[in-house]
Structures are given as structure tokens and as C-alpha cells.
Amino acid sequence: MTLGVLLLAGALLFVAWLIARFIRTARYPLYGKVILITGGSRGLGLVLARQTCARGGNVAIIARDPDELLRAKTDLVPRGGKVLTVECDLLDAGQTQLAVRKIIDRFGKIDVLINNAGII
Known part of the structure; x- marks a missing residue:
């Protein structure tokens, strides 16, 4: 290999490393955000x-299941952040509205919504 090829390969690897580093650090910051899942x-x-x-x-x-919500909260609390569990059947519009109100009453806002129920 010639010196030029080695320099080009090194430069390409350096640029790839810079791009990967930028992507890792440019993630959406979650600290203090309220995420509804x-x-x-x-x-x-x-x-x-x-x-x-x-x-x-x-x-x-x-x-929907209060026992699963309790297990999840027990799992999540030691990991940091604040955790609120809300029992709710999303097919019931009244329950859904009440759940959103409870979340806003507790945290004051909802920054991100992840609609995951019934996906898998």
C-alpha cells in the first residue's frame, strides 16, 4: 500500500469516528422530561x-393490570427519575382522559408520548 492510500483510509476512519460520536451525543435529552408510555x-x-x-x-x-404496574414501578424507581403508574384501559375514552389528567397533575406536562400498548 502506498502512503497516500493509508492516509486516505486513516482520514476516512477519523471522519466516521467523528460522525458516530456526534450521533451518540446528539440524542434527545431526557433529563427532567416527562415521558408517557x-x-x-x-x-x-x-x-x-x-x-x-x-x-x-x-x-x-x-x-390495565395493577399488579403488573406495581411490579414495573418496583423495577423502575431504583433506576432514577420519577415514576407514576396509572391503571387505564385505553379503549375507554373516559379512562384515558382521566389518566392524562393524573399525569399532568403530577408532572405539569407531557413532553413525549410513546404509544406502545397493543403493539406486540
């Missing part, structure tokens, strides 16, 4: 709630 008591929703808590976000999770 439907279906957040298990599966993918719970994984997303864990990640949110780990990044300092406040989590509100909605699910």
Missing part, C-alpha cells in the same frame, strides 16, 4: 421506561 408495564414498553429512567427522565406508564 402506554403499555409500559412489561415487554418493550418496560424496556423503554427503564432507558428513560436511566437517562434521568420522569416516566408515566399506563397499563
Whole structure:
């Protein structure tokens, strides 16, 4: 290999490293944000709630089963952030409106909504 090819390869690797670093650090900051996750008591929703808590976000999770909500809260609280669980059947508009009111009463806002219930 010639010196020019090696320099070009090195420059390309350096640019790729810079782009990867920028992407990692330019994520949406969750610290102090309120994230509402439907279906957040298990599966993918719970994984997303864990990640949110780990990044300092406040989590509100909605699910139908109160036992699963309790297990999820027990799992999430030690990970950081504040956690609110709300029992709600999203097919019932009245329950859904009440759930949103509870979340806003507790946190004052909702910054991000992740509609996960019934996805998987």
C-alpha cells in the first residue's frame, strides 16, 4: 500500500469516528422530561421506561393490570427519575382522559408520548 492510500483510509476512519460520536451525543435529552408510555408495564414498553429512567427522565406508564404496574414501578424507581403508574384501559375514552389528567397533575406536562400498548 502506498502512503497516500493509508492516509486516505486513516482520514476516512477519523471522519466516521467523528460522525458516530456526534450521533451518540446528539440524542434527545431526557433529563427532567416527562415521558408517557402506554403499555409500559412489561415487554418493550418496560424496556423503554427503564432507558428513560436511566437517562434521568420522569416516566408515566399506563397499563390495565395493577399488579403488573406495581411490579414495573418496583423495577423502575431504583433506576432514577420519577415514576407514576396509572391503571387505564385505553379503549375507554373516559379512562384515558382521566389518566392524562393524573399525569399532568403530577408532572405539569407531557413532553413525549410513546404509544406502545397493543403493539406486540
